[in-house]
Amino acid sequence: MSLTGRASLTATENDLSFIKLGIQNMKLMNKWNTAICFLMFTACTIPSITTATPLPAVFNNNNPAVYEVINHVIGSSYTDNSELESIYTTDDDYWSDLSWWEITSTSAGYRNALGIVNASGYQTISDRVNGFEIFSETTFSGSFSNTGIFEFALSVNNEGARYYSNPLHNTYDNQLDHMLTFSLGAFNYGGHSYKNGYLLAWEDLLIGKSDHDYNDTTFLVDASPSPVPEPGAMLLFGAGLAGFAGLRFRKMKK
Numbered sequence: 001m002s003l004t005g006r007a008s009l010t011a012t013e014n015d016l017s018f019i020k021l022g023i024q025n026m027k028l029m030n031k032w033n034t035a036i037c038f039l040m041f042t043a044c045t046i047p048s049i050t051t052a053t054p055l056p057a058v059f060n061n062n063n064p065a066v067y068e069v070i071n072h073v074i075g076s077s078y079t080d081n082s083e084l085e086s087i088y089t090t091d092d093d094y095w096s097d098l099s100w101w102e103i104t105s106t107s108a109g110y111r112n113a114l115g116i117v118n119a120s121g122y123q124t125i126s127d128r129v130n131g132f133e134i135f136s137e138t139t140f141s142g143s144f145s146n147t148g149i150f151e152f153a154l155s156v157n158n159e160g161a162r163y164y165s166n167p168l169h170n171t172y173d174n175q176l177d178h179m180l181t182f183s184l185g186a187f188n189y190g191g192h193s194y195k196n197g198y199l200l201a202w203e204d205l206l207i208g209k210s211d212h213d214y215n216d217t218t219f220l221v222d223a224s225p226s227p228v229p230e231p232g233a234m235l236l237f238g239a240g241l242a243g244f245a246g247l248r249f250r251k252m253k254k
């Protein structure tokens with residue numbers, strides 16, 4: 001009886017210490033849970049920090065210089081590409097909600113076309129154009145609706161190259177950046193009222209061999225609220241990324 005009692009008492013003491021230990025563990029777990037939740041919450045709520053990337057060290061003013069195109073479009077009075085730093089948008093890898101595109105200018109011998117890559121793959125959205133200094137060419141414009149996440153692409157026929165707004169996908173050219181983006185805000189141009197316009201300025205030659213003028217084909221796009229910060233885009237664009245594995249790049253013929 002006493003044994004049972006003792007055993008019972010011991011069991012009770014054990015139970016108590018077990019419960020105490022359990023409570024301590026729960027407190028500890030709660031602390032960890034709180035810490036983990038806080039970290040997760042913090043990770044999810046702090047906006048991605050974009051390191052301010054300066055304009056390319058070499059950004060040549062070949063006519064029409066990108067600043068001239070921008071002056072033509074919004075009536076600004078820039079005098080050099082180096083003055084475009086304040087409207088240079090570095091977070092331009094991924095986009096959403098494109099509503100309008102328009103070719104502003106080309107200064108290239110190649111026939112270039114603007115396209116997009118989304119979860120369904122690549123598709124061309126502009127005509128394939130070449131020529132020099134096309135301003136206000138209303139033939140090359142149109143509405144385009146894409147509500148999902150996508151990235152821009154430039155198809156260059158002479159080299160068979162296709163460059164992407166995410167430089168990591170420019171395997172054709174050592175993951176270098178071929179598209180500079182400038183935020184122009186709201187303005188009217190070419191009969192279209194832009195609500196949130198951007199100029200996409202492309203370099204269509206391999207960067208190591210190029211003239212670094214990024215005026216080879218420039219497009220205006222109207223997009224709201226894009227571009228899309230990288231982490232969100234990576235989550236939503238996952239399926240589309242798999243498509244890049246299937247893309248083939250033809251070697252430059254020389």
Ligand SMILES: [Ca+2]
Pocket residue numbers: 090092093165177178179180181
């Ligand atoms: Ca870029």
Ligand SMILES: [Ca+2]
Pocket residue numbers: 203204205210211212213214215216
């Ligand atoms: Ca060029």
Ligand SMILES: [Ca+2]
Pocket residue numbers: 062107108213214215216
């Ligand atoms: Ca050029």
